[in-house]
Amino acid sequence: MERKDFLKRSFSSLLGIAAIAPMITACGSDTDVSPTTSTDTGTSTSTGSTNGSSSSNCSVTPSETEGPFPTKVPANFVRSDIRDDRTGLAFAINITIKNTNNSCAALAGALVDIWHCDKDGNYSEYGGTNMQSINYSSVDFLRGRQTTDANGLVTFTSIFPGWYSGRAPHIHVHIYNSAGKSLLVTQIAFPYDVTNTVYTTAQAYGYTKGAQDTKNEKDNVFSDSVATELATVSGSITTGYTLTHTIVVSA
């Protein structure tokens, strides 16, 4: 059966019940518009199809060639834990967004995208326009989106990023307003003493490339402005690290 027909049929029968009942109520009283479903006890029942309740009410349920009704689903990357299958040192990321147009007050409700490379310096970039499998579960590692809370804060659970040739270690950040309009694209830099400790002594956690080849002052992104882009990073190899950083946008 065509989905159209199915929808038309089910909706018209639903509407038949839903639309007629309030009209009767409305005729009886202009003020009484409370729904008939009782919620006093905290439970409610909405009666569905009575099909199949008797031998005279027993038509074959229409097949649904569409499969399940689709529901709006948040994308996989809308999440706080962005690790997927990536391993490395535990790393908590706390980013606060403030608004320069509002006396530097916290900006609530902003969307914050972050992405960074894994311990070996690789980004997730699956597919493109190539063939992909619906079964891959770790195609989008180390990428996440969160919405700032009343304090302008977003938090992510991740692994300490590695480095790749030609760049100082960094986290990419893209901040949007709640409608998705871009407010700022920026990157967060790391204090050298911390990254150097990780890259030269955390071999047991898989950081085996050795010291980074580019320091912040030689990095083509950070060399002019690392003062405002440098994060506070605390912790140790045994306990993991926490990054704390504030980003100011013009919202």
Next chain:
Amino acid sequence: MKGLIRLSYRKIIDASARKPWDKLVFDETYQELFMQAQLYNQERRYQTFQELLDNVPNASQLHYLTSRVAMGYLKQLNQVIPDIANASGLLCLPFTQFKFEILASHLQHQEAHRIAISFYSDPLTWIDTLNANLVIAYGDQRAAWQAGTEISTDLIALQPYLTLSSFQPISPAPLP
């Protein structure tokens, strides 16, 4: 018995989408493209997806970055290719592989947004062709065919946007 095949169905989703799933995918992929494109267009110089591709290095990553929002909806299909029904009117073709492409879009006009999702069926045994229908069995039934066992079959009508994307003969071609 012809051999082992995969069918592929290229589903175009654009502003004319009417089915609920199609409309969700249309809206969500447009919103995500709109958001992600700003990364490649910080001076807001370009309006169309094609302009971004032509002028901004790495803008082709937008295919991938946008496809990520379609993933959740693709999973809702429960690995059954949409739209293509068998002769009994039921969706029937299992898939695990797909390909996602943005065909066109405009950062100010959602109605210009147009994507294609190609669904690749899991292997099917192509037994014969009846008029404009393929007679198929699900999975690789070549051994059962050769053993003379009864095989459950299905009829799939040839139709626009449905094509054969791969073929393997019943037995390997003899060496020359």
